[in-house]
Amino acid sequence: xxxxxxxxxxxxxxxxxxxxxxxxxxxxxxxxxxxxxxxxxxxxxxxxxxxxxxxxxxxxxxxxxxxxxxxxxxxxxxxxxxxxxxxxxxxxxxxxxxxxxxxxxxxxxxxxxxxxxxxxxxxxxxxxxxxxxxxxxxxxxxxxxxxxxxxxxxxx
Amino acid sequence: xxxxxxxxxxxxxxxxxxxxxxxxxxxxxxxxxxxxxxxxxxxxxxxxxxxxxxxxxxxxxxxxxxxxxxxxxxxxxxxxxxxxxxxxxxxxxxxxxxxxxxxxxxxxxxxxxxxxxxxxxxxxxxxxxxxxxxxxxxxxxxxxxxxxxxxxxxxxxxxxxxxxxxxxxxxxxx
Numbered sequence: 001x002x003x004x005x006x007x008x009x010x011x012x013x014x015x016x017x018x019x020x021x022x023x024x025x026x027x028x029x030x031x032x033x034x035x036x037x038x039x040x041x042x043x044x045x046x047x048x049x050x051x052x053x054x055x056x057x058x059x060x061x062x063x064x065x066x067x068x069x070x071x072x073x074x075x076x077x078x079x080x081x082x083x084x085x086x087x088x089x090x091x092x093x094x095x096x097x098x099x100x101x102x103x104x105x106x107x108x109x110x111x112x113x114x115x116x117x118x119x120x121x122x123x124x125x126x127x128x129x130x131x132x133x134x135x136x137x138x139x140x141x142x143x144x145x146x147x148x149x150x151x152x153x154x155x156x
Numbered sequence: 157x158x159x160x161x162x163x164x165x166x167x168x169x170x171x172x173x174x175x176x177x178x179x180x181x182x183x184x185x186x187x188x189x190x191x192x193x194x195x196x197x198x199x200x201x202x203x204x205x206x207x208x209x210x211x212x213x214x215x216x217x218x219x220x221x222x223x224x225x226x227x228x229x230x231x232x233x234x235x236x237x238x239x240x241x242x243x244x245x246x247x248x249x250x251x252x253x254x255x256x257x258x259x260x261x262x263x264x265x266x267x268x269x270x271x272x273x274x275x276x277x278x279x280x281x282x283x284x285x286x287x288x289x290x291x292x293x294x295x296x297x298x299x300x301x302x303x304x305x306x307x308x309x310x311x312x313x314x315x316x317x318x319x320x321x322x323x324x325x326x327x328x329x330x
Contacts, residue, residue, distance in 0.1 A: 039280070039281060040256050040257045040281075051225040051226070052223065052225045052256060054225070054255070055224075055225050055257075055258055055261055056258070059258055079279075080254065080259060080279050081279050081281075082279055082280025082281075082282070083279055084280060085280075091284075107280075118211075134166055
């Protein structure tokens, strides 16, 4: 009889445990608040105290109590207030450009900089370095003689 | 002009254009008297489906932007409902637009004040922005041609409805 009762209790636990776990809040209001906006105030929800913000917080709390995930809560907020309720753009559709454009701009700037540096270095080298003709000529023979004479006057 | 100079000029023009677009799109001014109203379709607050101001051409429409969390909207709602009951018909209607509000809260508000006039939903506030509202409530009286005839920024009063709106409607003074 006892064994039967224990087995029954175990079976009940196995059946109810997942439900109990699923009902546990997976996210907190504070976590959501720092990722969504108060559409009327134009600030993060965690900084907002306006009446609309209070309603939004109550709405989120209700969804948390219902066991909704962070993604589900954000989707519900978008359905109510549109994409602008999200503090960070979604990683799909046109919003993806918010992430892609800075990366592309950085790459373009880096490539432009690299090309600029290469050209600058190339321009900085004399033609002799590049195996071309001799650069500017040295002093003429007259100048060289005068230079030697001048140097000879000094007893170094 | 070399190709490089042309590209540089093009880049500068694109940058200036982008900045100008950003500034202009942020600072959209409000509707003025006599201007045509935007008629982007909006979802109905209850019952599903979409509606736009274009569906009301030929009628006088008092567009009322409101939200359930707005206290002055609660104060004006009974006056609007009374006005609708007195003047609503084929020639005139009040049209509520619930803006930046939770749809369930909006529906509760409609039930609480037993509002009988049609209600649309503007969850993301785009319609409110198109009208150039600065908050809620705001009221726009639209003539049968779809142009703004009266504009009230803030709650509308029974007196204003009686003195300013009613005389313009079919049938004249209340």
